Amino acid sequence: MLKARNSTLASHATDLDLVQAALLRDRKAAARLVELHADAVHAYVWRRLAPKVDMVDDLTQEVFLAAWRGLDSFTGAAPLRNWLLSIARHKVEDYYRRTLAAVCVPVDGDEESEPGVALADLDGDMDAAQKARKVAKVISELPYEYAIVLRWRYWEDRSAREMAQATGRTEKAIERLVARARAKFREQWEMSK
Amino acid sequence: MTDDVLRRAADEAVAPEQASSRLKSRIYSGLVAAAQDAGPLRTLSESKADGEKLCVFEHAVAALPSTGLQSRNPCVVCHARLLAERVERAPIYWPGCPYARFCGH
Numbered sequence: 001m002l003k004a005r006n007s008t009l010a011s012h013a014t015d016l017d018l019v020q021a022a023l024l025r026d027r028k029a030a031a032r033l034v035e036l037h038a039d040a041v042h043a044y045v046w047r048r049l050a051p052k053v054d055m056v057d058d059l060t061q062e063v064f065l066a067a068w069r070g071l072d073s074f075t076g077a078a079p080l081r082n083w084l085l086s087i088a089r090h091k092v093e094d095y096y097r098r099t100l101a102a103v104c105v106p107v108d109g110d111e112e113s114e115p116g117v118a119l120a121d122l123d124g125d126m127d128a129a130q131k132a133r134k135v136a137k138v139i140s141e142l143p144y145e146y147a148i149v150l151r152w153r154y155w156e157d158r159s160a161r162e163m164a165q166a167t168g169r170t171e172k173a174i175e176r177l178v179a180r181a182r183a184k185f186r187e188q189w190e191m192s193k
Numbered sequence: 194m195t196d197d198v199l200r201r202a203a204d205e206a207v208a209p210e211q212a213s214s215r216l217k218s219r220i221y222s223g224l225v226a227a228a229q230d231a232g233p234l235r236t237l238s239e240s241k242a243d244g245e246k247l248c249v250f251e252h253a254v255a256a257l258p259s260t261g262l263q264s265r266n267p268c269v270v271c272h273a274r275l276l277a278e279r280v281e282r283a284p285i286y287w288p289g290c291p292y293a294r295f296c297g298h
Contacts, residue, residue, distance in 0.1 A: 022228075024235045025228040025229075025231060025232060025233070025234050025235050026234070026235040026239075026240055026243075026245075027225050027228065027234055027235070027240070027266065027268075028243075028245040030221055030224040030225055030228065031221055031291035031294070033224070034217050034221045034224070034291075034295070035217070035291075035294060035295070038216070038220060039211050039212050041212075042208075042209070042216065043208040043209065044208075046208040046209060047203065047206040047208045050206070050208070057216050057219075060212065060216060060220070061216070061219060061220050061223060064220045064224060065223055065224065065227055068224050068227050068228070069227060069231075128201065129205060131198050132198055132201040132202040132205035133202070133205040133206075133207070135198060135199055135202035135205070136202040136203070136205050136207070137206075137207075140206070150199065154196060154199040154200045154202075154203070155200065155202070155203035157200065
């Protein structure tokens with residue numbers, strides 16, 4: 001317990017040292033920032049944008065540039081890694097917003113708002129971790145706008161209202177899009193059995 | 194399956210463990226360029242005094258008497274940067290070179 005606390009304190013001090021050096025425009029601090037955190041930021045972005053791997057690299061680079069330019073706002077209240085990941089989250093959501101704003105969303109149809117598809121009976125014999133892995137895989141194989149809408153809704157925990165506000169769509173239109181994405185998800189799930 | 198399982202999948206999605214060395218190299222070059230846009234880079238002799246390792250070219254720059262010259266970025270004209278930004282795990286072995294470290298050497 002004490003060892004873990006000491007290690008946390010040490011990494012906190014390292015974070016502040018690194019940021020201080022970076023604010024002096026020290027190129028070696030830039031190298032250390034990349035070396036310590038690029039893998040984590042890249043993995044985070046990759047999970048949320050797969051399979052568009054070309055976008056993953058661009059967005060990861062944007063995260064670091066935004067972080068570098070905003071280093072003076074890093075207070076050290078949270079670890080540097082968390083701070084970088086929160087920037088990554090904003091960048092990802094911004095990408096979702098732009099992508100969904102550009103796609104056609106259904107304007108009519110008989111879909112229920114969100115629940116639409118009953119998913120409770122899917123592969124009841126799988127344990128939760130196996131199921132979650134399969135969910136992630138199936139989502140990555142969906143048409144891209146469906147993958148994005150499900151990730152945004154469930155992984156970033158955004159309500160249909162928040163997504164509607166961000167994309168300039170109506171809440172109803174987003175709910176229909178989520179319902180269609182869930183229906184397609186179920187179809188793909190069945191096919192992948 | 195509940196919405197909860199859909200949510201949990203965020204942590205289970207498989208992603209590569211490492212970013213490519215090309216990406217790391219490009220990010221690093223971008224950060225140094227951004228730092229230069231904001232003002233002169235910290236001199237290499239100051240970095241060295243802080244215990245940072247320099248590559249052979251940086252050592253040469255650090256030995257220059259002018260602070261202005263020391264604040265320049267020799268990587269801009271270095272073949273190691275060009276290689277590292279384009280070739281995965283490029284064969285760069287200069288000790289102290291950040292690009293060599295990104296390439297795992």
